[in-house]
Amino acid sequence: MTENVPPAIRVRFAPSPTGYLHIGGARTALFNYLFARKHGGTFVLRIEDTDRQRSTPQAIQAIFDGLRYLGLEWDEGPEKGGAHGPYFQSERLPRYSRYVERLLAEGKAYRCFCAKERLAELRQRQEAAKERLHYDRLCLKVAPAEAERRHRGGEPGVVRFKVPEGQTVIEDMIRGRVVVEHRELEDLIVQRADGTCVYNFAVVGDDHEMEISHVIRGEDHLSNTPKQVLLGQALGFQVPRYAHIPLILAHGGGKLSKRHAAVSVTDYQRMGYLPEAMINFLARMGWSYDDKQEIFTLEELIEKFSLEKVSKSGAMYDLKKLNHLGAHYMRRRPVGDLVDLALPLLVRAGFIASEDIARERGRVEKMMDLERDRIEFMEQIVERVRYYYQEPSTLDDGATKVLRKKPDAATVIERYAASVDAAVPEDAWRPGEHAALDAHARELAAKEGLSLADLAQPLRAILTGRSATPGLFEVMAILGKATCLRRLARAREVFARVGGT
RNA sequence: GGCCCCAUCGUCUAGCCAGGCCUAGGACAUCGGGUUUUCAUCCCGGUAACAGGGGUUCAAAUCCCCUUGGGGUCACCA
Numbered sequence: 306m307t308e309n310v311p312p313a314i315r316v317r318f319a320p321s322p323t324g325y326l327h328i329g330g331a332r333t334a335l336f337n338y339l340f341a342r343k344h345g346g347t348f349v350l351r352i353e354d355t356d357r358q359r360s361t362p363q364a365i366q367a368i369f370d371g372l373r374y375l376g377l378e379w380d381e382g383p384e385k386g387g388a389h390g391p392y393f394q395s396e397r398l399p400r401y402s403r404y405v406e407r408l409l410a411e412g413k414a415y416r417c418f419c420a421k422e423r424l425a426e427l428r429q430r431q432e433a434a435k436e437r438l439h440y441d442r443l444c445l446k447v448a449p450a451e452a453e454r455r456h457r458g459g460e461p462g463v464v465r466f467k468v469p470e471g472q473t474v475i476e477d478m479i480r481g482r483v484v485v486e487h488r489e490l491e492d493l494i495v496q497r498a499d500g501t502c503v504y505n506f507a508v509v510g511d512d513h514e515m516e517i518s519h520v521i522r523g524e525d526h527l528s529n530t531p532k533q534v535l536l537g538q539a540l541g542f543q544v545p546r547y548a549h550i551p552l553i554l555a556h557g558g559g560k561l562s563k564r565h566a567a568v569s570v571t572d573y574q575r576m577g578y579l580p581e582a583m584i585n586f587l588a589r590m591g592w593s594y595d596d597k598q599e600i601f602t603l604e605e606l607i608e609k610f611s612l613e614k615v616s617k618s619g620a621m622y623d624l625k626k627l628n629h630l631g632a633h634y635m636r637r638r639p640v641g642d643l644v645d646l647a648l649p650l651l652v653r654a655g656f657i658a659s660e661d662i663a664r665e666r667g668r669v670e671k672m673m674d675l676e677r678d679r680i681e682f683m684e685q686i687v688e689r690v691r692y693y694y695q696e697p698s699t700l701d702d703g704a705t706k707v708l709r710k711k712p713d714a715a716t717v718i719e720r721y722a723a724s725v726d727a728a729v730p731e732d733a734w735r736p737g738e739h740a741a742l743d744a745h746a747r748e749l750a751a752k753e754g755l756s757l758a759d760l761a762q763p764l765r766a767i768l769t770g771r772s773a774t775p776g777l778f779e780v781m782a783i784l785g786k787a788t789c790l791r792r793l794a795r796a797r798e799v800f801a802r803v804g805g806t
Numbered sequence: 807g808g809c810c811c812c813a814u815c816g817u818c819u820a821g822c823c824a825g826g827c828c829u830a831g832g833a834c835a836u837c838g839g840g841u842u843u844u845c846a847u848c849c850c851g852g853u854a855a856c857a858g859g860g861g862u863u864c865a866a867a868u869c870c871c872c873u874u875g876g877g878g879u880c881a882c883c884a
Binding site: 596 | 809812813817818819821835846876877878879883
């Protein structure tokens, strides 16, 4: 019976820590995560830091932070451990020399002593002759014993894999059958002159030793795949199944880079995009479920994800869609969560002193309640609530227009100020308590023969400096009686300044 | 340039594998309208696509070929 037990599903996300966690990388991580969770498998994180020049600790940290922000916790990997460590490729490198030895001993690889200059020259020649850019196998002529002797004698050289004749067929889970003729491949270097192994070799070893069952990665790796399959076969490894997901393209087409938009997950985290919005957005780039559902929680994605539904063509990055999702989830989160997210930003903006956080919480919650369906990511909250903390020193265009347009708005406001002061008691100005303000304004407008808009719009302009805010009376209730009356008392000045009457 | 991958509204896509149910569906964006103290939400409606050409078939968005277009990749980088 035991032979019927299907092999465990193990996938990995294997970023190289150069720079930041790219949005495309995050999506690759998501697809791996989803696939693992869906099938009860294991999601492994492996850091491919073999490029010592370009790898940085900050970049490694950015990967951890980015994945955690998105909620894609790995089952095995750095800071987590597991039975297949170490999870930094740099720490794994030494263990591959025995594989190199094996290839050498079996005649599947050979030492190459060609100088870089010769290689460059060769390449130039081939380019000029419009030939395939391939190593010419000069060192294949060196007898193995002779090569060993020279190697032991200290002559610098690399080890090349001898690509056999024939073709390799990849049954890609997304792309279907991909056939590559071996003559298109050159004898790739597997071990450098300094004794370290090259990426294409290291992955094969790592994936094998980590018992990776499915390799889900970007399409840019598709051309690496035949090399890795060949290497794996030469070593007698069980080769994993492959799934190459389409790339994310920049808006006008072409590779997405920092020129086009923020491409680092860290940036989006900083801007305060809700992770569930990010996840939903990422998932829908290149994957779809049916013709009905666009909104998915992580849990639903786990349930509904499948590689067959990943599309083959590249997806263009569309910030507007992200923003739409951002706004969508903003309306769904418990307001308390939103307050937690907003508070630090308000402190940083200087609106709230850090020691006042606890005291201000209730008021911020009311603001958040009003603003939540007007923002797409949390950083936008700062500008939206500025007028609660700072007297509006300038008016936006809309507000200016309102004040200029209404002929006797200034006197209306003065009458309103006196009236509201007398008619609406202090305790009807608390956050959330705006019914009395509302009723009073309607009454006054009726008495003056004005529409509510005639009264409310100039009021809003004076009170907030804006022509667009949440419901005026809700806003006023949060602002408080004293602040409102103070701002209204200066209405004349403001009118004079903008040229209204 | 060689090789590989891809091709439905502006964008993400459903439909294609198992050809008729497609006068091609949804979402974002956009444009109108409604609700509203403004904005946003919400609701209603509109514009908008099978890249082109050949086949196969009674029938093709769906299958095949070519062209065109786009992307990727060709390192002692990962």
